[in-house]
Amino acid sequence: MSASIRILLVDDHSQVHRALRVINDTYNDLELVAHASNGHEAIQVCAEYQPDLILMDIIMPGMDGVEATRIIHERYPSIKILALSSFGDDDTVRTMMKVGAAGYVLKNSPLDDLVHAIRATYSGKTVFSPEVTQALLQPKQEQRPPRHDYGLSPRETEVLTLMVKGHGNKQIAHHLTISEATAKFHVRSILTKLKVAGRVEAVALAIEKNLTS
Numbered sequence: 001m002s003a004s005i006r007i008l009l010v011d012d013h014s015q016v017h018r019a020l021r022v023i024n025d026t027y028n029d030l031e032l033v034a035h036a037s038n039g040h041e042a043i044q045v046c047a048e049y050q051p052d053l054i055l056m057d058i059i060m061p062g063m064d065g066v067e068a069t070r071i072i073h074e075r076y077p078s079i080k081i082l083a084l085s086s087f088g089d090d091d092t093v094r095t096m097m098k099v100g101a102a103g104y105v106l107k108n109s110p111l112d113d114l115v116h117a118i119r120a121t122y123s124g125k126t127v128f129s130p131e132v133t134q135a136l137l138q139p140k141q142e143q144r145p146p147r148h149d150y151g152l153s154p155r156e157t158e159v160l161t162l163m164v165k166g167h168g169n170k171q172i173a174h175h176l177t178i179s180e181a182t183a184k185f186h187v188r189s190i191l192t193k194l195k196v197a198g199r200v201e202a203v204a205l206a207i208e209k210n211l212t213s
Contacts (some may be wrong), residue, residue, distance in 0.1 A: 004031040005122050008051040010042040010068065011035075011084070012060045016107065020055075027115055039063025039071075046072055051079060053122050056101065058085040058092060066095055073100025082121045084114075090135040093128070097204040103127035103166075120166070126203040127166045136164065136207055148209055150193050159186040161212040164203050 009020055009032060023030050034049045036042040038060040046054065054072065058065040069081050083096045083104040093104045103121045105114055106129040117127040128136065152160065155176075162172045173183040187199070196202045206212055 004029050005118060006031050006033045006049070006052045007118065008034045008036065008042070008045060008049060008054045010037075010039070010054060010060070010065065011057040012037045013057075016057075016084075022111070023115070030115065030118060037061075039065060039068030042068045043071055043075075046076060046079065050076070053080040053082060053118060055084040055118075056081050056096075058083060058087060058096065066099055069096060069101055070099035080121050082117060082127070088129065088132045088135055093132055093136060094207050097207050102200050104132050105129050106131060124199065125166060125168060126163070126200050128164075133165050136212075149211065150209075152190065152193060152211065156186055156190050156193070157211065159183065160190055160202065160206050163187070163190075163199060164206050164212050 007023070007030060009017060011017060017035050020032060023032050033051060034045045036045045040063045042054070042056070042063075056065045056069055065083065065085070069083075072079060073081060077100075081101045083093075083101045084107060085092070085104070086107050088104070088106050096104060103117060103126050105117045105127065109117070109129055113129070117129075120127045149157070158176060159172055162175055167175065169180050169183045169187060172178075172187075173180040176183070191198070191202055194202050194205050196205060
């Protein structure tokens with residue numbers, strides 16, 4: 001049996017901590033190993049427990065989730081950080097992705113969706129709640145920054161848009177009616193043109209620079 005995904009929950013609401021305790025009793029591959037109620041505690045607990053993944057709230061007393069994410073991502077880049085918030089506006093999502101979050105899920109998501117997001121984020125994918133994806137892809141026109149296409153072809157822009165939506169190579173291939181090998185080729189080309197090391201960085205840059213169609 002493979003090792004479980006060790007999770008740190010950072011949230012200042014006790015009801016969230018109580019609600020997510022069910023993870024340990026329900027999912028054999030997930031283990032909620034520690035809790036923190038603000039950013040300062042998160043950094044301390046993270047140093048002690050070295051979790052695989054952090055569920056990070058945004059609005060907290062003392063140090064908020066944005067600053068905690070920035071510090072933890074700099075100190076422990078291998079730890080995946082999944083934002084778990086009540087707010088899904090595009091500005092907040094973009095900020096969290098910029099400082100190192102690998103995904104963004106709303107607190108009102110069904111537990112099974114949250115578990116899927118945890119597993120997908122741990123495996124290296126970028127995951128957003130549907131409402132968050134809609135906010136990212138359809139922001140208010142006056143808020144859209146000037147667009148720089150980085151030399152992406154129309155097809156590569158389509159592929160990048162699907163990457164932002166959390167699709168893997170197989171899903172991209174199916175959606176665009178191309179082979180999985182062709183999808184992989186487009187993804188590699190996108191990473192090269194954006195000068196990033198992986199999909200998470202590509203998605204973060206796409207969100208920050210408004211590269212999606």
